[in-house]
Amino acid sequence: MLKEYFKSQMQEFRNVIYMLLGYKIDRTQNSLYKLRSMYAEQPDDQLCFQVNKEGDLNLLENEFSATLEDMINLHLRHQKSIPVFLSAITMDLFNNKTMTKTFQIE
Amino acid sequence: MLKEYFKSQMQEFRNVIYMLLGYKIDRTQNSLYKLRSMYAEQPDDQLCFQVNKEGDLNLLENEFSATLEDMINLHLRHQKSIPVFLSAITMDLFNNKTMTKTFQIE
Numbered sequence: 001m002l003k004e005y006f007k008s009q010m011q012e013f014r015n016v017i018y019m020l021l022g023y024k025i026d027r028t029q030n031s032l033y034k035l036r037s038m039y040a041e042q043p044d045d046q047l048c049f050q051v052n053k054e055g056d057l058n059l060l061e062n063e064f065s066a067t068l069e070d071m072i073n074l075h076l077r078h079q080k081s082i083p084v085f086l087s088a089i090t091m092d093l094f095n096n097k098t099m100t101k102t103f104q105i106e
Numbered sequence: 107m108l109k110e111y112f113k114s115q116m117q118e119f120r121n122v123i124y125m126l127l128g129y130k131i132d133r134t135q136n137s138l139y140k141l142r143s144m145y146a147e148q149p150d151d152q153l154c155f156q157v158n159k160e161g162d163l164n165l166l167e168n169e170f171s172a173t174l175e176d177m178i179n180l181h182l183r184h185q186k187s188i189p190v191f192l193s194a195i196t197m198d199l200f201n202n203k204t205m206t207k208t209f210q211i212e
Contacts, residue, residue: 006112010119016139019163020155021127022189025119033122038189049126057125083128083144084200087193094190 022090033057035086039093047089049082057082128196139163141192145199153195155188163188 018024022038031051036043048060059065059076068089075085124130128144137157142149154166165171165182174195181191 002108003112006109006116010112010116013116013119013133016133016157016163017123017127017131020131020139020141020188021123021129021192022187023127025123025126027119027122033126035126051122057122079200079204081128081200082126083196086127087196090189090193091197094185094187098185 023086037090037093039090039097041093041096047086129192143196143199145196145203147199147202153192 014025018038023035024038026034028034033049033051035047035049036045040046042064045064046062047065048062049057050060052058059072059082065072071085071088071092075081075088079085120131124144129141130144132140134140139155139157141153141155142151146152148170151170152168153171154168155163156166158164165178165188171178177191177194177198181187181194185191
């Protein structure tokens with residue numbers, strides 16, 4: 001019963017994170033986190049972060065991250081901010097979706 | 107023991123959310139969530155969201171939200187996106203901090 005209660009609490013928290021910050025976050029293995037954006041163009045587009053020995057998070061390379069080279073350089077390498085990186089992606093994907101919609105309407 | 111385990115799991119998840127998305131998220135009462143940004147100018151600057159009967163999140167007014175009128179109008183009222191709103195705040199606060207630093211160095 002207690003286990004079910006905590007599981008439901010965790011699930012509720014994950015849903016609120018998704019509604020607030022726009023990312024569905026899953027921990028697939030120990031210290032590996034997968035993020036999928038609410039505004040993703042493809043359902044498979046996800047970003048994976050791994051916690052290293054120092055407790056820092058590192059972005060792992062995949063097909064989707066390879067399309068984000070400019071944002072990785074600016075926000076992760078230069079500004080050194082994962083929150084700014086993920087925020088920039090949210091705004092970018094949202095703007096792309098809205099623009100596509102606008103073109104379809106016109 | 108199980109309770110402690112789940113508590114530590116929840117705490118770890120909250121820490122990872124903070125590192126990834128830049129917001130410390132606390133549930134203070136039932137269906138009330140308080141967010142503090144990693145880049146907040148004042149420690150008391152927080153945004154409160156309440157889950158309503160339909161399951162949607164509403165931003166509650168406070169002193170800090172009163173300073174964000176333009177972003178509330180654009181991202182919440184017009185674009186209807188909480189993730190875009192919170193992303194814009196993250197980028198804005200980060201840019202302010204960076205600019206202040208640059209001025210101090212010069």
